[in-house]
Amino acid sequence: MSTLRGIVSLLLLTLNTLFWAVPLIALTLLKLVTPGRPLRRRVLGGLNAVALGWIDVNLWWIRRWLRPDLRQELPAGLTPDDWWLVIANHRSWTDIFVLFLALHRRLPMPHFFVKRQLIWIPVVGLAFWAMEFPMLRRLTREQRERHPHLARRDREATERMCRHARERPIAIYNFVEGTRFTPAKHLARQSPYRHLLPPRAGGIAQVMGLLGDRLGGILDVTIRYERPEPRFWDFLCGREGAIHLSARSLAVPAWMTDGDYHQDPDYKERFHSWLNALWQAKDATLDSL
Template identity: 35%
Template structure:
């Protein structure tokens, strides 16, 4: 691909992204303010459905963004059996900012609108932060181990945030998305966290366990999603914006939510150990899958 074509694609992609984001987020923000001023259940549900529709329009705009790249190929398995009338908890590995775009575009016609667990810093991003607030997405503030040792009163705050947010999703079908690694994967972070996985960071179980505990009876299935950009591993988001991304690999598996996945993660140490062990096993299988995908890429398949 020529540098000229990449530059033109970058300009068009950024302009389109800004235009679509502003056009869709402003009505969502206004709807959120109305919902705040008129906390009536009937009005709240109607406004939530409107906000979800505007998010769907945003996803359609992102799909148009990806169509600017004529060389992009999707390699997707596992979309069968999904339904927009169900509740889902979606967990996924986190490689890049591109992940959110891919998940929104891929699942927009298959499951209810995605609601993401977001870092607290994103609340200050113009338009996007307020729109996510209006969509009731939970903002998570991560604390270091050393900070929690000095301020033990902060322990469990993210779990409480998760509980309050999940309670709002009981009224209509929702997909809650949790990047359980808590951060985008890099080799530096892998070494820093002493990860035992080759392609993943260690999974954080608390938010996921709380979502299952609060809405467990309503979740129809757990969506285990594995994302990989085998030909664009170093800068997938930039490559997506410049039209250099060539292949997106997505593997989706539906996992039944067993009764033993429901429990008090905060106070029940036995359940906490079982749940973390179960999630680690799931993450090991995901690590093997990612290695297989990358190996096929090296073999030219």
């Protein structure tokens, strides 16, 4: 029965995506031929409406068909009228829908840091590109050292997003571990944390430097699944089990908006210390759960 539920869920997700693909493609083509940033902003507003509609419909059937056991703790003061940086640990593709279930319409239009390879996913990849999500290569330290021009392109993609983000409130979501947690990755990276991979600071440090003065706050989200190995397919089949989401709102430290992560070693060290302390607290939270 659970497999049948998963097949129906996948069908609902696919049909909803194909339905919204029609206005998405039309608006993307219009954006390509629209002259000037002011007019493109209006087209981008239409693309945002398409994305929000896609999320609305998905959450409607997920809540009624799958009825996930989501136990959430959210801070007061969340608003879609301000800019936010959302940072979270990453266990499964399910994380994205869990974040939507908890935060959709409570925060403004979501923008994710996404892997560049995802541009090849039909419809979804086009949406990422048309809506100006930063598409990064997720380079290792050795790759960045051998190919500094690729790392520079990633920084330029983030700069474009932050520059355009000043035009309207958005919520920037970043899984700062850079990839989903698995025991193998935990061992390979020699993580000092029990439940987490080491965080990567570069992306959010750049956001803070370029957009920190606009941010209403930082939302630190901790996601925990009661099943030890969460999988998106299990979520679609309705057999994922309880999911815990705890979020806390942090003020933007004044020193964060006045530094250059890539040029100032003292600022870089301070940023790493701040993020590592955040990750230690998150690891302790996961221990307590």
